[in-house]
Amino acid sequence: YSTVQNFTLYVSNKTSAGVQTYTLNSPFNTNITVPDYGYYSLWITGSDSAGNSSDSIAINVESLAIPSISFTDPVNNGGTYVSNNTSVLLSGNATVDSPSTISGVKVIYNNVTNNATGSTSWNLTVNGLQVNSTNIIQAYSVANSGKVSVLENIKVIVDQTSPVVSVLSPFDFDEIGLQKYTLRGDVSDTFSGVDKVYVSIDG
Secondary structure (H helix, E strand, C coil): CCCEEEEEEEEEECCCCCCEEEEECCCCCCCCCCCCCEEEEEEEEEEECCCCECCCEEEEEEECCCCEEEEEECCCCCCEEEECCCCEEEEEEEECCCCCCEEEEEEEECCEEEECEECCEEEEEECCCCCCEEEEEEEEEEECCCCECCCEEEEEEECCCCCEEEEEECCCCCCCCCCCCCCEEEEECCCCCCCCCCCCCCC
């Protein structure tokens, strides 16, 4: 008896009669790279050591571009935005390789999905953010082929709690007797953190 010698994999599409040809051993496991997105036919034929060839098996596949999405405002992908407002205006970009196009952008917050305005350049105002909490907002783009991008997200911290100031020294109405002295104290903030500490004299 003869043995299987190799398999021939012939790749073609509607515009190119022969895009690529692979000669493979059995069993075969190979990566195929096509020059453009679109429909392709994979024709697989086996041959043995006696020179016999099998009938060809045709497998039709479609190579589709995967879209991408990005936040550009108020922060980039994965960023954290701090505000005391329960609404935030989001904007960003979405792209996909030709011939596919972006058909829409979806924004997810609190398990609710909304359609953003625009496609390659998009925006949406998200309302009802939770106060004194970190809100995670996700977005993804959809191509006209039905392919979707990976989820990207940002964090929005809504902080409506004022910082707490404590003075350690001097105490109120202390008689210091000096023109120069050291002011000691602490400022704390639970949610967004302390940004600046202001000290003024007689004012």
